[in-house]
Amino acid sequence: METKQRGATGKKKVLLKPKSLKYLRRKSQQNYHQDDGSQCYYGTDEEDYVYRSVHRYSATNFPLFSNMSDDEVIKKTKSKQFSNGQLQIQVKNEEDQTQDEFPFQTLPYELKMKVFTYLSHVDKGVSMRVCREWKDLMTKPVLWSTVMLCDFPMTCMPSKHHLQPSNCYLCYNERVHMFARYLQILKPSIKYLDFKFDIGEPDDNYLEILQNFLSQGNLQSLVHFNFNWKETPTRPFWSDWTNCNDIVFRQRYRGRLFVYFFDEFTKVATKITTLLLPFDWSDRSVLCLARLQNLHTLVIEKYFVFQEMKQELLDKLMEGLPNLKRLMFEVWSPSGPGLIPFTISSKSLEFLDISQSRGFYLKALDIPNMTRFRVARRPWNGPLVCADRISLPCLYNTLLVGAPNLRKLNDHYLEEDWKKNVYSTLEEVLKVVCSCRRHKTGWAM
The missing domain is CATH 3.80.10 (Leucine-rich repeat, LRR (right-handed beta-alpha superhelix))
Structure with missing residues (x-):
C-alpha cells in the first residue's frame, strides 16, 4: 500500500509500507510510476531493494552475520535513503505497530x-x-x-x-x-x-x-x-x-x-x-x-x-x-x-x-x-607393589630434558625460570602428578 504526503519542499513523497513479496511481484509488471517528478520503480532490480529497505532484517544487516545489536539494525534501516533524488523511502514505525514478519524468502x-x-x-x-x-x-x-x-x-x-x-x-x-x-x-x-x-x-x-x-x-x-x-x-x-x-x-x-x-x-x-x-x-x-x-x-x-x-x-x-x-x-x-x-x-x-x-x-x-x-x-593396574621397589624417573627431570619449550603443566602456567629451579608452586604440582620416590608419599604404587 502506498500513500502520498507533501514534504517541506512541496514535492510529494511516496511512503511504502511493508508488503509481501507476492504484492511486489504483481507491481513488477509496471516499469515505473511517475508523479510530479518523483519516480518509484517497481522493476525487478528496484523491487528487491524496496522490499529489503523497509524491513528490519535484510541480506546485509541480518544480525546473525553482523555484530550489530537489534537497536542498531533498526536505526540503520530507518536512516537508509536514496540520495539521487529519484527515490526517497521513509519507514514509519508507529509505537503501537509491530514489525512485519521476517522476510526469510528474500535472502540470497x-x-x-x-x-x-x-x-x-x-x-x-x-x-x-x-x-x-x-x-x-x-x-x-x-x-x-x-x-x-x-x-x-x-x-x-x-x-x-x-x-x-x-x-x-x-x-x-x-x-x-x-x-x-x-x-x-x-x-x-x-x-x-x-x-x-x-x-x-x-x-x-x-x-x-x-x-x-x-x-x-x-x-x-x-x-x-x-x-x-x-x-x-x-x-x-x-x-x-x-x-x-x-x-x-x-x-x-x-x-x-x-x-x-x-x-x-x-x-x-x-x-x-x-x-x-x-x-x-x-x-x-x-x-x-x-x-x-x-x-x-x-x-x-x-x-x-x-x-x-x-x-x-x-x-x-x-x-x-x-x-x-x-x-x-x-x-x-x-x-x-x-x-x-x-x-x-x-x-x-x-x-x-x-x-x-x-x-x-x-x-x-x-x-x-x-x-x-x-x-x-x-x-x-595390577598387584599392589611397595613404592620403594619401583624406581621411576622424576617427571621434572623428564620435562626439563625432553620438553624445553613447555609453557603449561596441567592447569599451571610455568614461570620463565622453571628450568633453573623448582619454585614452591611447581613443587606442589609435582607432588600431585609425579610418581618418583621424592614426590610420591604413599607406600603402595
Whole structure:
C-alpha cells in the first residue's frame, strides 16, 4: 500500500509500507510510476531493494552475520535513503505497530543455506514440511556435509505403539537406518561424521552404514571423524551373556571387525585431520593409522582393560604421523614389579595429554615443540607393589630434558625460570602428578 504526503519542499513523497513479496511481484509488471517528478520503480532490480529497505532484517544487516545489536539494525534501516533524488523511502514505525514478519524468502540462496546448516537433523526434517521451496533446499547435498548419526531422540515414532520399553530402541534403530538410506540417495560429500554405535551387535547392523558410505565414496572428503565403535550409548542395558568367556569373545569379535574396516577406511579417507576413536594397539591398526599423513589431532581411548601397548608400536605411530600437533591417549597398561616406562619422541607434537592413562609412566621425552602437557597419577593396574621397589624417573627431570619449550603443566602456567629451579608452586604440582620416590608419599604404587 502506498500513500502520498507533501514534504517541506512541496514535492510529494511516496511512503511504502511493508508488503509481501507476492504484492511486489504483481507491481513488477509496471516499469515505473511517475508523479510530479518523483519516480518509484517497481522493476525487478528496484523491487528487491524496496522490499529489503523497509524491513528490519535484510541480506546485509541480518544480525546473525553482523555484530550489530537489534537497536542498531533498526536505526540503520530507518536512516537508509536514496540520495539521487529519484527515490526517497521513509519507514514509519508507529509505537503501537509491530514489525512485519521476517522476510526469510528474500535472502540470497547462499545465506539461506548458511542458516539451514545450524539446524539439527531432526529440525531439518521438520523444516521440509514448511513449503515446497524449503523442501527443495533441504535436498541439497551441501546441507548434509555434517552427519550426526546418533543425533536422534530415544522416542518412538507416532505410528508405533509399544507395550514393552525395550521395543523403543528397535524403533530408534529403524530411524537411524532410514536416515542413512536417505543420505545414500542424496550422496553428499561428508566432511564431519559422528558415529557412536557398537559395530559388534549383529542385530543392529550399524557397521553396514559405514560400509555403504565407504563404497559409495561419501567419505573421501572426510576431515573430522568421531568413531566410537565399541558401544552404543543410547542402547538400553540388557545382557544375554552367561559368563566371562562370552564377554571376551564379544570383545575379540568386535576388535576384528574394527581392524578389517579400519584397514579399508584409511585407504580412502586420507584427508582426515581430526580423529577420535577407541584403539586396540595391534600391529595392523598402527600401520593403518600411520596412513593418515594429514592428521593433526588424535584422541585414542582404551578399548579393553589391561590392554598391552608395546614401545615399538608407539614409536611406529609417532614416526608415521609427521604432522601430528595434538595427541591425547588413554592406555590401561598391565603393570607390576616388572614395570617398563615408555619413551615418546615427536618433532611436530605441541600438546600431549596422558592424564587418563593407567600403568603408563614416562622414562624420557623428545618433544622439543611441546608447549602444553597434561598428566595425572592414576591407581596402579595390577598387584599392589611397595613404592620403594619401583624406581621411576622424576617427571621434572623428564620435562626439563625432553620438553624445553613447555609453557603449561596441567592447569599451571610455568614461570620463565622453571628450568633453573623448582619454585614452591611447581613443587606442589609435582607432588600431585609425579610418581618418583621424592614426590610420591604413599607406600603402595
